[in-house]
Amino acid sequence: MTDKIRVSTATLCGCFGCHMSLLDIDERILELVQLVEFDRSPITDIKTVGDCDIGLIEGGVANAENVEVLRDFRKHCKVLVAVGACAVNGGIPAMRNTFELKECLEEAYIDGIGVANPQIPNDPEIPMLLNKVHPIHEVVKVDYFLPGCPPSADAIWTFLTELIEGRPVSFPYEQIHYD
Amino acid sequence: MSEIKTFRLDGVAIEFKDGDTIMDAALRAGAYIPHLCHNPEFTPHGSCRVCLVEVSGRRVSACTQPAATGLDVDNSSGAIVEERRNLLQMLFVEGNHVCPGCEKSGACQLQAVAYYTGMLSPHYTHFFPQRSVDASHPDTMIDFNRCILCELCVRASRDIDRKHVFSISGRGIGSHLTINSPGGKLGDSTFAATDKAARVCPVGAILPKHRGYEQPIGERLYDRLPVSIVGDVAAHESGDQGDEHD
Known part of the structure; x- marks a missing residue:
């Protein structure tokens, strides 16, 4: 074990665009991994979340699995961050x-154009959808909200570096946008 | 000889003339008080409350409060900014403001004022109301999901266009924008894309058709500079913006 800051990330009902934006920090990721170690994340492919300092959540809550993962993150992460428009x-x-x-289901699986063998998926392995997202x-x-669709790599960088260094997080004007 | 009259806005002396509101005098002096339903071309409405300031221990809307000699106006203390941010958060959760899917994004005054007040989250529980889109007019569409009831289109249509196309119906949380036409649709009203009412919406509720996402991200109205410097979106809508369908 190291004394590095432990970070977990997950996508709930999102498009992975925020994770792509995190990777857009480019070579700064070398600086980042000096400071942090990734636990559960699509980057590590670890499937369960352990005790972490920071949890980054992309995406909103649309199904029963999203609720479970989100509650698991809240339980294990000291600081939980809503990253991107869908989480926010x-x-x-x-x-x-x-x-x-x-x-919605009927439009997609029954009445949609080109649907063959129309039926609403009902396999027990498929998480149940919530009525609303x-x-x-x-x-x-x-604990923190980082808006954007996605937040820019610079905004993510500003946020992570200031949070890790224990400074109050503040952004230059052009780094905060809701789209 | 009349002496110069002043009040203080965040400690700075602001000159005013008889009949000025706090907002009128501040705008003339180049001091920014955040606002959405105010447009100097129209009679003040005082409905969005975003321009709230504190005067002698009372919260008042700067756009309707008459300026008076010696007033001490607080426009930027932490408590005022927080209250404004709360008002904006309520505006966001009451409607369906999906910025990533809105053509007005980047040139939206609701967004810009929210950026200015440091709003990072909607904070409250979303209403997710069920509202419609009216695409019946050949040149202009209305997305009621984004309407914040500022009544600028109501005032523009009534006072400048002399058409009375828009009004607000209902009360309280049931208040909504309605269109004065036989079928209740914009398409069978007397509205034209050249109307003043087509160029005053601070959000993406009234939008011209046949165009969209014309400005690349990074070059939109509020991408680089805050609303306090850029000014209102309506001030940037030139007369040819609402051109007829060709």
């Missing part, structure tokens, strides 16, 4: 909230 306010997936879940702060306590 539901984002694009929350646009389905304007419709009934039944309507929720921002993560509606399910667990969130």
